[in-house]
Amino acid sequence: MNRAVRYERFGGPDVLEVVEVDPREPGPGEVRVRVTAAGLNPVDYKIFGGAAASRYGATLPNGVGHDFAGIVDRAGEGVTRFSPGQRVYGGRRNEALADALIIDQDDLILPAPDGLETDAAAALAIGGRTACACVDALAITAEDTVLVSAAAGGVGVLASQLAVRRGAVVVGTASEANHEFLRELGIIPVAYGDGLADRVREAAPDGITAAIDTHGPETVDVALQLGLPLTRINTIAARGYRGAQGKGGPDASADDLASVAALVAADELVLPIDSVYPLERAAEAYEHLMAGHVRGKVIVAME
Numbered sequence: 001m002n003r004a005v006r007y008e009r010f011g012g013p014d015v016l017e018v019v020e021v022d023p024r025e026p027g028p029g030e031v032r033v034r035v036t037a038a039g040l041n042p043v044d045y046k047i048f049g050g051a052a053a054s055r056y057g058a059t060l061p062n063g064v065g066h067d068f069a070g071i072v073d074r075a076g077e078g079v080t081r082f083s084p085g086q087r088v089y090g091g092r093r094n095e096a097l098a099d100a101l102i103i104d105q106d107d108l109i110l111p112a113p114d115g116l117e118t119d120a121a122a123a124l125a126i127g128g129r130t131a132c133a134c135v136d137a138l139a140i141t142a143e144d145t146v147l148v149s150a151a152a153g154g155v156g157v158l159a160s161q162l163a164v165r166r167g168a169v170v171v172g173t174a175s176e177a178n179h180e181f182l183r184e185l186g187i188i189p190v191a192y193g194d195g196l197a198d199r200v201r202e203a204a205p206d207g208i209t210a211a212i213d214t215h216g217p218e219t220v221d222v223a224l225q226l227g228l229p230l231t232r233i234n235t236i237a238a239r240g241y242r243g244a245q246g247k248g249g250p251d252a253s254a255d256d257l258a259s260v261a262a263l264v265a266a267d268e269l270v271l272p273i274d275s276v277y278p279l280e281r282a283a284e285a286y287e288h289l290m291a292g293h294v295r296g297k298v299i300v301a302m303e
């Protein structure tokens, strides 16, 4: 028997249960992955909480999580891209928090590059693609000065560093506890909240040319207040707000994800692991994520 985190009614993390499930054999074109770690994302709790359930076609009962890392355990008939024993990572909606998952070889599953730690591999599928989509949506270059909100969060920490790598000046919002950390990444930290526009003006006296919002409406408001046109604002957390564009994870490709993974594996991008919880404490892991102040990613480890 395998363990899986599941729920029978929508609600807070207390609806999550670790149950025993029968491992299924992979069908044609499918691989079975022995999951070693899963990375948590806010969309997971928006789904099991019910708010995003219909958007993602979630029905009850359901499993939890998306981002995973693991080892190919069985390959179904006709599988050519993967073989047993291979280290992989990727995303499988509502199935990642489990000892094993089944995924089509043509879905979001990639070979893990050498040097990519398991926890980092488990933390990339949504954050890595979304960060790429954000910098690509605004075609960030060395000419830009970019405001990034929640710059130490799961998406923000990658989007900020990708913008820095393109030569942009990056001003990132965070609480004081993350300011030194952001400075070490080459990001100019500013506190979020009342007075943000003034702090951004002070941090970037020549003005900003783009804004990547990964937290909510405040950044869109401030970007407009600072004179940015809507075409220079991308939000993943306040989609449609005041007409800002909303390119996100689905707008990036598996190749984009592989490029981010290669940079993390080569220590050219920092992907901080905020905390690691065992599968039995998955509910607690989500409570921590939902409190809203993680640095990088929260991981659930199966071992």
Ligand SMILES: NC(=O)c1ccc[n+]([C@@H]2O[C@H](COP(=O)([O-])OP(=O)(O)OC[C@H]3O[C@@H](n4cnc5c(N)ncnc54)[C@H](OP(=O)(O)O)[C@@H]3O)[C@@H](O)[C@H]2O)c1
Pocket (backbone or CB within 6 Å): 041, 042, 043, 126, 127, 130, 149, 150, 151, 152, 153, 154, 155, 156, 173, 174, 175, 176, 177, 178, 192, 193, 214, 215, 236, 237, 247, 248, 249, 250, 289, 292, 293, 294, 295, 296
């Ligand atoms: N559309 C898409 O494709 C897509 C993809 C991924 C994520 N998302 C959405 O984007 C959002 C961010 O996702 P994530 O994984 O990056 O979340 P996350 O890791 O949970 O974000 C945590 C970060 O938020 C910061 N934060 C807390 N309060 C803040 C405030 N008032 N203003 C600015 N920053 C604040 C925290 O900074 P401090 O600790 O310094 O306070 C922390 O570093 C979520 O709503 C998620 O659902 C959308």
